[in-house]
Amino acid sequence: MKAVEKRAQAKAEYNAFLAVCPSRQLLDRISNKWVVLILCALGGDNSARQGEVANADGPKAMRYSELARLLAGVSQKMLTQTLRSLERDGLLTRTVTPTVPVTVTYELTDLGLSLHHLTRGLRSWAQTHMDEVLANREDHDARTR
Template sequence: MATLTAAQRRQRDRQAYDAFLAACPARKVLDRISDKWVTLVLAALGDGPKRYSDLSRIIAGASQKMLTQTLRSLERDGLVGRTVTTAVPVRVDYELTELGHSLHAVVRQLKDWAESHIEEIEQARAAYDA
C-alpha cells in the first residue's frame, strides 16, 4: 500500500463529505434546500420557465423580498438560470438548470408527500397537544 503525503490526505479528506459534521460544506447545501421557499420555487419551476410574476402568483405568501432573495441564492448556487430578453418591457425568465432539474424530482416528491400526509400530521399534532 502506497504512503500518502499530507497534501494527498487533505485532498482525500476534502472529497469525503459528511453532512453530519458541522464544518462539512454539504451541510450548507442541506440548509439551503431545506428552506420552504427554495423547495416551493424549485417545485414551481419544474414544468418549465416562469416569469417573476408567475412565481409570485403560484407561491402564495412569499413576499417580494423573500422571492427575490430566494431566486438570487438559487441562481448563485447554479440551480436556477435567469434569462433577460431585451424588449419593451424587459422580460426576465427563471428556469431550472441541469443541476436544478437533478434536484427537482426529490423536491417534488417531498412536496407531494407533505400534501398527501398533512391530515395524518395534523391528527398526530392534535393528539400530542391534547
C-alpha cells in the same frame, strides 16, 4: 485530529454530519420551503393538488411575476433572495430579454432538475400526509395538556 485536519477531511469527503462540511450549508439552503416550492413550480408541478397527478408538461421557464403569484405569501425580498441563491448555486438560470418592459425568466438547469425530482416527492408526501400529521398533533396536544 486537529480542527484544520477535520475541515480538510470534511471538505474532501463532504460528510454533512461533520459541522465544518460545506454540504451542510447546501442542505440548509435547499431545505427551505421557498426553494422547494420554486423548484416544484419551475419543474411544472404547479397545478398538482392533493391526490392529483403532477402536470405532465414538465419543466418550464417562468417570469418573476408568475412565480410571485403562484407562491402565495412569499415577499418580494424573499423571492428575490431565493432566486439569486439558486442561480448562484447553478440550480436555475435567469434570462433577461430586452423587451419593453424587460422580460426576465427563470428556468431549471440540469442540476436544478435533478433536485426538483427529490423536492417533488417531499411536496407530494407533505400534501398526502397532512391530515395524519394534523390528527397526530391534536392527539399529542390533548395528551400534554
